[in-house]
Amino acid sequence: MNTPSERYTYKARWYHWAMAILIVLAYALILSRTQFERGSPSRIFVVQTHFWVGILVLIMAFFRVYERRRNTPPAVTPPIEGILRTAATLTHYLLYAFLFVQPLLGLFTVLIEKGSLPIPLTQVLIPSPFPVSEALAESLEDLHKLLGTIFYYVIGLHVVAAIWHHFVRKDNTVRRMV
Ligand code: HEM
Ligand code: HEM
DSSP states (O other), X not given: OOOGGGSOOHHHHHHHHHHHHHHHHHHHHHXXXXXXXXXXXXXXXXXXXXXXXXXXXXXXXXXXXXXXXXXXXOOOSSOOXXXXXXXXXXXXXXXXXXXXXXXXXXXXXXXXXXXXXEOTTSSOEEEOSSOOOHHHHHHHHHHHHHHHHHHHHHHHHHXXXXXXXXXXXXXXXXXGGO
8 A cells, every 4th residue: 555645645636537537528528419410409418518527627727737736746666767757747748738728729619609608408608708700719629629639649648658657667656646
């Protein structure tokens, strides 16, 4: 068993796994929309729930980074050095950036395309502070979709790296996060 100081803080672990689940849910919801007829209540529900799961990720990202800055993670043993360490740091920065940039792109897309943000299962629309622009919304949506595709690979690499650390290198990387 690890002692507490050999693991990420309880809060850091909680944010990591809760947000990983929310991100998988955001992907699953938006990909499932094609199962429902265009304009049907079910389709509207899954798309709007995608928006709000993503917004929850964005809100949690601020708290998570605050927690990360307050507590340095425990060291990996045996230590990781050189190119592997650089690759890990770079991937982590990319993942953190994704937690902010991806939901913001989605949010701006909806606000600029529709002029409001809908609340699922209600008729409530939160008005947009931005003017509507179809062309800008389309570019933002394209970027949002592109980033969504690129991050299949970045997240995939992150998961494969975790498996490699645990089963091949047999270090404590994963144990620190569980
Ligand atoms: C963790 C956060 C998010 C992830 C991982 C994510 C991922 C994705 C992906 C992969 C797609 C493209 C799906 C496809 O091409 O079939 C997509 C589409 C979309 N997302 Fe997100 N998204 C997130 C947050 C948000 C947020 C916060 C909003 C708005 C408030 C949003 C609005 C949209 C819109 C409008 C589309 C286009 C839907 C359509 O074509 O019908 N997303 N998202
Ligand atoms: C099943 C999926 C996942 C597994 C097994 C996993 C595993 C891990 C492990 C073991 C660490 C510690 C790495 C280290 O300290 O060197 C970590 C850190 C991290 N993970 Fe994941 N992860 C998963 C999903 C995700 C997802 C979906 C995201 C976000 C898109 C994410 C974002 C991060 C970030 C940003 C860190 C860096 C934490 C730090 O500041 O040190 N992870 N992950």
